[in-house]
């Protein structure tokens with residue numbers, strides 16, 4: 001029975017819903033307090049409704065469950081965030097300040113803050129973007145994550161709060177749907193392929209972006225949080241790489257399984273966001289500090305996504 005009590009904000013999101021299950025598997029069902037704005041359907045475990053902009057409500061849960069770790073996943077992502085920039089900034093920063101302040105007040109052992117490749121802009125090297133490059137994000141989401149990274153480092157330096165962070169690429173998983181990101185196409189395309197429906201891609205065929213499979217994402221997050229404190233040399237946020245690919249490369253990979261899969265390209269505003277992001281990431285600090293190593297390349301992602309989505313849609317032929 002773990003002594004840990006882990007509170008997760010945004011448990012119902014694309015990453016949150018999978019990370020919550022992984023943490024329950026690791027620490028025990030009752031060691032995890034899942035929270036979100038809306039009830040999670042068919043959730044098995046401890047769940048509490050929480051608007052993370054409400055500091056009083058957050059602190060009440062920390063006291064109620066004697067929380068020892070917080071994973072702060074609640075945020076508005078890049079594409080959706082542009083629909084209401086000031087609200088995006090307000091939600092993404094107010095929730096972070098609530099988590100950081102409460103974590104100092106209640107002496108929380110460890111905090112996780114998800115950052116993103118969205119912190120980079122057109123002044124960073126496009127390929128193999130280094131950990132310490134200039135950040136000039138073009139989206140409010142990216143601005144909020146760049147600011148958030150620096151607030152996390154501030155709370156570490158000023159208060160000794162052990163807050164850790166990863167700059168996630170586009171996360172691809174079969175367990176959940178993405179929610180308003182620029183990289184969402186890389187999940188949606190597999191659902192269409194498995195249902196043998198044509199796909200209209202909102203990015204150009206050659207728009208290369210850093211991506212990562214959900215299993216690698218979850219493992220990286222837990223490995224970072226489990227790493228010895230003294231091995232953590234980056235207190236803003238670690239670059240993290242899985243595999244980079246273009247929409248046309250993922251189509252080629254899918255066509256190995258579905259030769260007749262049809263894709264058309266109709267770029268929208270998200271192409272403009274993608275053009276400001278790196279095409280690939282240098283994650284050598286993560287590799288050196290806590291032995292990060294991705295396991296899934298594009299074809300492995302495709303094989304697993306198709307296998308799992310066929311089960312999800314009951315398309316397995318006996």
Ligand code: AKB
Pocket residue numbers: 077078079115116117118141168169170171180181182183184
């Ligand atoms: C988004 O596309 O906004 C996110 C991200 C890369 O942080 N998936």
